[in-house]
């Protein structure tokens with residue numbers, strides 16, 4: 001129980017730190033390599049997208065662009081390198097994703113569906129023997 005309380009407190013503290021430290025400059029959005037793959041975020045104003053993410057982080061619903069950005073994040077870390085304020089936008093998006101999933105703002109990923117995709121890709125690279133052993 002103590003560990004859970006510690007984690008919740010750490011998460012709350014990190015959220016507060018990010019909300020205070022972020023200047024909403026949009027550099028993290030502009031550096032994100034996943035935006036071309038996020039139809040609702042593509043072409044969006046970078047500052048507005050960040051404001052949306054911070055809204056989600058605060059328990060709000062954000063907007064379609066920010067939710068899409070949160071959903072496609074693959075944790076490349078390109079945003080962290082671009083951030084001039086050491087906010088850690090990669091973690092900011094991660095925390096926003098948890099917040100959004102907990103609040104029903106974005107759906108949780110279906111693990112069964114994910115596993116079936118993993119198996120499809122594995123079959124492309126595994127030998128028949130490996131497929132028999134591992135899949």
Ligand code: SF4
Pocket residue numbers: 021022023024025026027028029050082083084085086087088089092
């Ligand atoms: S997280 Fe960093 S790069 Fe992104 S908007 Fe905030 S200050 Fe700018």
